[in-house]
Amino acid sequence: MKKVKAFLRLHSITIVLIVLLVVLTIAIKYFIYSFEESFIEGDLHRPEIQHVDKKVTPTQKTSQLEIDAIQSWMTFDYVNVAYKLPANYLKDILGINTPKYPNVRIDTYAKQSNIDQSLLLTTVQHYVRVYQNR
Amino acid sequence: MDFLAQTILPYILIYKYWALFVLTFLSSLAIPIPAGTLLIASSAFASQGYFNFFIILLVATIASIVGDNICYWVIRLYGRTVFDKFAFTRKILHSENSRLIQKKMKERPGFVIFISRFEAIATLSVNALCAFSEVSYRRYLAFEVLGSIGYVAFYGTLGYVFGDSWEAVNKLVGNFSIIVFVILISAGLLFWKRMLKKLKKEESLTLS
Numbered sequence: 001m002k003k004v005k006a007f008l009r010l011h012s013i014t015i016v017l018i019v020l021l022v023v024l025t026i027a028i029k030y031f032i033y034s035f036e037e038s039f040i041e042g043d044l045h046r047p048e049i050q051h052v053d054k055k056v057t058p059t060q061k062t063s064q065l066e067i068d069a070i071q072s073w074m075t076f077d078y079v080n081v082a083y084k085l086p087a088n089y090l091k092d093i094l095g096i097n098t099p100k101y102p103n104v105r106i107d108t109y110a111k112q113s114n115i116d117q118s119l120l121l122t123t124v125q126h127y128v129r130v131y132q133n134r
Numbered sequence: 135m136d137f138l139a140q141t142i143l144p145y146i147l148i149y150k151y152w153a154l155f156v157l158t159f160l161s162s163l164a165i166p167i168p169a170g171t172l173l174i175a176s177s178a179f180a181s182q183g184y185f186n187f188f189i190i191l192l193v194a195t196i197a198s199i200v201g202d203n204i205c206y207w208v209i210r211l212y213g214r215t216v217f218d219k220f221a222f223t224r225k226i227l228h229s230e231n232s233r234l235i236q237k238k239m240k241e242r243p244g245f246v247i248f249i250s251r252f253e254a255i256a257t258l259s260v261n262a263l264c265a266f267s268e269v270s271y272r273r274y275l276a277f278e279v280l281g282s283i284g285y286v287a288f289y290g291t292l293g294y295v296f297g298d299s300w301e302a303v304n305k306l307v308g309n310f311s312i313i314v315f316v317i318l319i320s321a322g323l324l325f326w327k328r329m330l331k332k333l334k335k336e337e338s339l340t341l342s
Binding site: 013014016017020021023024027028030031034035038065066069073074075077078081082084103104105 | 140143144147148179182183184298299302305306309310312313316317319320323324326327330
């Protein structure tokens, strides 16, 4: 027992380094696995750069965001910009009357107006889809 | 991610650059805010046209530099007094190994300061080490600024390039930072081991 203790004390740093090496190997393995998984599932992709017509300059990007990606913590302002909606489109169509618009979270507005959060979110997604399919 | 989205990201969307500045600044002061994730998300929002990417980089860099410098000066001015008050910390601070590390840090702080900017815990530890070692402020500032620029540019570019898939990228970066952290600890231990060996050699030489 004493010998083991003495050995451990003498080589403590080496033992910790070996453990770290094992942890590092696992971490690298896991990193590669999650990288491959993200690629296979399509979570990891570069935003497409499209030049729709001549009016769009080469430096302008038109990102193809999925409408389902809209979440209740997002603000109306962000939704307007990210999905390229006119500033007052959602305000008019949803009858939003808070003076804080568009700088207000979707869920905060739902709470203030006593509207079901998920219902409001679905409605916002619906009208964004309607605008984009015009 | 849900917790982060629910708590921090809305502030970025509402208060924009001010929120980014304050949150990045606070994360430099050891408050557990995931500044890297924040930067990736903000840059992703910039790629969607919500922010100006260059202002994001500028604001995050300034906030990071200011936070790190305050951290450095607070520890440099009051660190020793606080550490000397408690037996455990006093013992660590005045140990032979600690003095050896401080000496080495004072001699060659550059690479360690630069690389530590990429990992939050490492940043704080190296800031403290630099302050305790009384590394020349000019040298500290030069490498700190370089490191902060590198860190902000790295995370910012990732978020901007990958845009709407930033959440997947953030997850990968999180996994990658574990690798960086383990490598940093291993490097530190290797350095420690080498130093101890050197010290023993010197001792045996003086004895003989």
